[in-house]
Amino acid sequence: MTIKTTRANARPKILIVNAYVDPWRCAAPMRLFIPRAMAPYYLAGHINRARAEVRVYDEVYHGALLDPRLFDWPDLVILTGLTAAFDRARQLSAYFRNANPSVAVAIGGPIPRALPELCATIFDHVLLGDVETIEALIEETFGSDCVAESPAPRFDLAGWSFGLGFVETTKYCNFKCAFCSLTGEGRGYQPYSTADIERQLDAGGRTSMLMVLDNNFYGSNRADFIRRTELLGERWRRGQYRGWGALVTGDFFKNPDNLAKVAANGCRALFSGVESLDPAVLRTYNKKHSLSSDPRSLAQLCAEYGILFDYGMMLDFSQQTVADVDAQIDGLLEHAETPLPALLSLTIPILGTPHFNQSAASGKLMPKLRLADLDGQKLVEWPQEPLDKVVPYLADLLQFRGRKMAFARHAARHAWSRRASFDRLQTLISMAGPIVRFWGGMRVGTYRQMRQTWREPKRTFCATTEPLSVAYTPAHKMAAKFAKDFEPLYLTDANGHLRPEIASQTNASKSHALAEMRKLTASA
Template sequence: MNREVAVRIGIVSVFVDYHRRGRRNALALQPQIGPLLAGLLPADAQIEVINETSQALDFRRHYDLLFISALHSDLDRARQISHYYRRRGTATVFGGSLASSYPLLVQAYFDSVVIGDPESTVPQLYRDFCEHRLKPLYRSGPYRADSVATPRFGLLAGRAPLGFALEASRGCPYACEFCVLSGLGTRYETRSVGQVIDDIRHGQAQLASCGHRLRHRLVGFTDNNLGGSLGFLRELCDALKPMKLRWYCAVTFNVIANRELVRAMSDAGCICVFVGLESFNPAALADMHKYQNVAHKTRAAIDCCREHGMLVISGLMLSPQIDTLDYIERLPTLVRDAGLHVPTFLCFESPIPGTPHFKRLAAEDGAFLPNALLRDFTGYTLVTRPRHAGVAEFLDAYRKACGEIFSIGNRLRKLADDTPRFLSAGRPGAAVVDALDMIGLQGVFPPPASRSLIAGSDTAPPERVPLTDADFDSAAERAAILEPMAVTDAHGKVLPQWLHSQQPFAEPAEAKAGRRRSLKLVAA
């Protein structure tokens, strides 16, 4: 049908509040999904992109169509936002990893659910919406690199202090057990380098037209693993080098352990990489199926990056199934000896529903703690029973390690060690990012004593959607929307609705086995 006025569309990335403080983060990396979806929609649509982590959602605004994405642990807020807007005549669409793995479980809370990639679904969904025949479910077709639209970077102009960000690849060839990508089915797709360079030039032009010329030389790659294909990464570096950019990305450990590749990335302008080190315990890495990490090579890899003016940012996880109290006690020393000094976070390995880790533990008796809520599966609330210590002992050791690792003195020592290296390499930008990362940790670790950090009893997130009694037709509907979603029962048994997830990108078993063998050889 023809509309006399432009369709009003909102694209919301739901508030991510791991530490349950209710504080927004102006420096949060802007999710790529907003500008990417906007690029798939008509140019005459009125589109607003909201990243709740850095910008408050204005519930007074009206949208005809609202796209919502959220992490698993934020489904409670996502379905409440959806209910609020549906009661006011807005059609809501839910997409992302949770929608793709549990579409039937979430379907009741949204007008439509998208499984898989947006390129082959969102344009058709929009046409169906305009013709009043929106379907409850859309499933994507095979990934086609040439169908990826140029993101509308200008929609985030003024709200992206870390420059603009885009995607050069999708997925990851590895299959770490805890990773949501592994739950969806392993895949790794790359765009042509020419397409990526074109998008960067478009982004620079869009920022310049919005009066933000000073940020056009800082680019972020939001890929899960920009180094999933080493050949592609080398080709991309060759193309980026003459552009004189400064850029940042996420890669796996095997990339920073490759001195030649680190040099190529540095020469191309890379100033910062996020790397999932996860653990210094080889047994834990093996249990995670993180074959690309080699713990004893960490110091050499980090030093190599710093010599080339590249900051390594990394998080660490404690494995309740593998790590002992002795390992946790030694962790501050291990972090220092590795040259990391201070990780960007220290959390628990969390079996997110749908992942191989979740499925493995769900098949065991007594693995999960009782009354675990979906909002607890953030990595900062303990949802599984430690095997080598009691819950209280394990958490006490965690708090003590956090207090030592994230102390002000330790953060200052990190900056004192890093900054001269970055400045001598001619990379003041890396030093600035390092300082901002350390400042951002203030007040986060160790977690406050008011938090139990235990599933079912931890502090509730403080964020609220302004729903009133008038928004519910019955007490049952109110409970269905406002009660937090549970994953385990009072005995720690996983509820049946979480036992069956979909894998939209699953590969044949034979291909998976061959890929794992080859990745183990590469790591060795």
Template structure:
């Protein structure tokens, strides 16, 4: 919707397709329709972008292809071999592409997200963005590799997004770090959220925050008052040494388990991810952390488990290259967090079954169910039925 907002709504017919939501784009009529094909995605989607470009050019030799996102910013020179426009900037660069390809009359300036193009798929959920990038520099993060600096929008931009979005039941901020490093801006957004909530624009909202958010214990009460029902934070590991090794020192200031419990006790669901690195850590160390998560009372299961990903351009990628950790013939599409791409410390025949079973927690399912029941008992007076479903439903999805 944000990319579509760069096109003039009167001069351009714009259609949106998400393979993540709707599956592979296999309709020749739809793929051969556009005069300008705009592609974006995560690093692992680079090969798929090339596939779609080849298919589109076969169906329409005159099609113009523009590509952006993390894989393009990581490999801009290589990307120029395949795409007409290589967008190394942020989403607003699409206006420059349209202006260069067709003229200024086909752009929308300033662009407002085209929420109307996705409303049929997201009737109850709306997406907003109030800031971009992050003020921390974790070793494995693509934002670190891109040297992207934290940037905030003015409140009027956020107001325009609200008005374009219309009324939704739930809002999800897609900010890389909603908390940021500007206290005044954080508080001003909470006041704006309260204002729009009182006007009936939404019931509840969710966002991603970094762990320093929990340093100020008043923050939980403030976001709760403005309608926050869940927060996501990148825990990555409960081992302080692992966190320091990734330069994620902000997660070592406040005890993470304590922060999670306080969040849940405040009536806010806590979501997080765990990252395992068999190239850096012995297998038994990884198993102990998994046992810690399952055995710690009041601690919800993570939303996902992922392997560490050596994203091109990041310090972690450079480390893997210099130490010759990468396995032979690794492709961009293998950088998905589920595929083993680095030489592990332990024998491959022991690590592969662990990685294979991790995605669904095979062998731990009975304990997962018990943990979900314990979580419901612990927080059923603090969380609404919908929040409880969010907190424990993921446990069953992990085991599906």
């Protein structure tokens, strides 16, 4: 399919959009969300900037895309985003097509990999591969001269990000966590070459701090881990950045030499998915590599090397009681040496994963469950205890009602306890980070974004009662044929059974995920 540009001899106009729906029902920009979505900027790097005009719009960083002037601008729209953003991607596609009937819309990333056949009926192009597959689309649509000769991420389009730079040194992960979309996709762990990493670092230029975007920086080959660590260290010693941070899995900490190695090469922060303080829950997730990941111990160990430790926690009321969760939260607040989690959410049964299929097969999924409900901020699986006990507790916890001052005091106490180990920037992050995450604050956007936010119905934190977002009502007059694009995608019927069309659309990914689940069960 070759697209004619809207003006003679004009460069083709390409817009790359990260589709996103804020679970807190706010359409305003979320500039403090770190790390930022970098896939759009990596995609943009494969397009020849001299031959095509490229823009990026990230609905996390820029807020909901509501500006009509942008809808009729592009000749080609490339959408990406997390699986739960499928409805939003479809809405955006309708807006662009309503404004410009000749526009082509492509979609890539986790959404089409989870729903390949459904996406093929909606979008003009479905990209199931990695970022590099955009080159075939660009060549087919605009010609080979529009493909970049030496691809490098377009960090220049990203704008200011609090002095942070970004790099990716590996793809995917060598573990098979039951809830992870990478497990469902079945993609193998792949390190980048030294040349690829250096090309990214050159594109990023000088920054205050560097964030490594890998799903697992440590990986399965320690020699390669050392290669990549020393490469980052070389740039650090040259003064390109003051330090760097990365995500590692629990097995990283079993060898103390690993901490010494990264610290000697400029590492100043590590994130690890602790996920749960309950070993039984971790085993059901196939996260046996995190069984010894006690946040207090790991934070102390990292501090000895001058490294800030951060982690995420997930709540699973299908396996935990309110008392269990409350005791864990109180335990975190009890000791100043224990950092608060950077992320606190419910476990998400992501479409196509072993966890999703197991939940569907065991009847855990709630009735009339929408794909957009799988955002980690509302109950989507039946809990052990009655809803009238779990839901009010969950609503208070996720909004930190009754605990805001306790979280603020703990953040200050924790930062003070680490003052001998951290520099000023690390101390500021360790104190301000939890306050920003858990205290909340007013986000400000454009008039359209704020108006949509004010019109949102009150949240219930439970999929069975959560009203639809106002985003499902077109923001302006649309052709009647686009009405279906504003209907939510339901995963389950009124009885909580997986809808046949969902089961059939995801058959390929489901088969792979079920095979993975059997392996996990056999090894548990």
